[in-house]
Amino acid sequence: MKKLILLFVLLLSTTIFAQDDNELPYADISNTPESYTPGAVTARMIDGLGFRYYWATEGLTETDLAYKPSETGRTTDENLDHLYGLSNFIIKTLLKDIGKREEVEFASFQEKRKATLVNFKKASDILLKSEDLSEFDNNRFPFWNLINGPISDALWHTGQIVLLRRASGNPFNSNVSVFAGKLRD
Numbered sequence: 001m002k003k004l005i006l007l008f009v010l011l012l013s014t015t016i017f018a019q020d021d022n023e024l025p026y027a028d029i030s031n032t033p034e035s036y037t038p039g040a041v042t043a044r045m046i047d048g049l050g051f052r053y054y055w056a057t058e059g060l061t062e063t064d065l066a067y068k069p070s071e072t073g074r075t076t077d078e079n080l081d082h083l084y085g086l087s088n089f090i091i092k093t094l095l096k097d098i099g100k101r102e103e104v105e106f107a108s109f110q111e112k113r114k115a116t117l118v119n120f121k122k123a124s125d126i127l128l129k130s131e132d133l134s135e136f137d138n139n140r141f142p143f144w145n146l147i148n149g150p151i152s153d154a155l156w157h158t159g160q161i162v163l164l165r166r167a168s169g170n171p172f173n174s175n176v177s178v179f180a181g182k183l184r185d
Helices: 002-016 038-057 060-064 076-095 109-128 144-165
Strands: none
Touching: 002 109, 038 109, 060 076, 076 109, 076 144, 109 144
């Protein structure tokens, strides 16, 4: 039954977000869950990540994507590839589909951005409905590792995107309130 519910959530969220790039998830997260369940709190962590990622990547230019702070550093675009990989790992873990890592080639930055945001939204939707997070434990690691591993790493790298875009001359939108989860009026 749980697998059927997860499949339904996945299909529903795929349908909802198969839309115009102007209607991507996470431009605003000012609406909050009604209660503080473990699943809702963890889903909100993902929502905070999605919101930060949305605004960290909004309006990036080709110059921003190619920016590299040093010879040994990653470009902004390479960081975005890593963030997509983290989002994919998170959703695959929640769907209990851990297997071989798949290499994905995106036609554009916008396609990669959308795929990452949709993965975060799917993960949030699954977690929001969870009553017991231990259901996501597997034979390789407990759910705790998902929090201190890819979720925290994605927050870390989203912050790097903000720093890199600032260094390449395109600062983060100063009207974004990460505290309120929306743009300031």
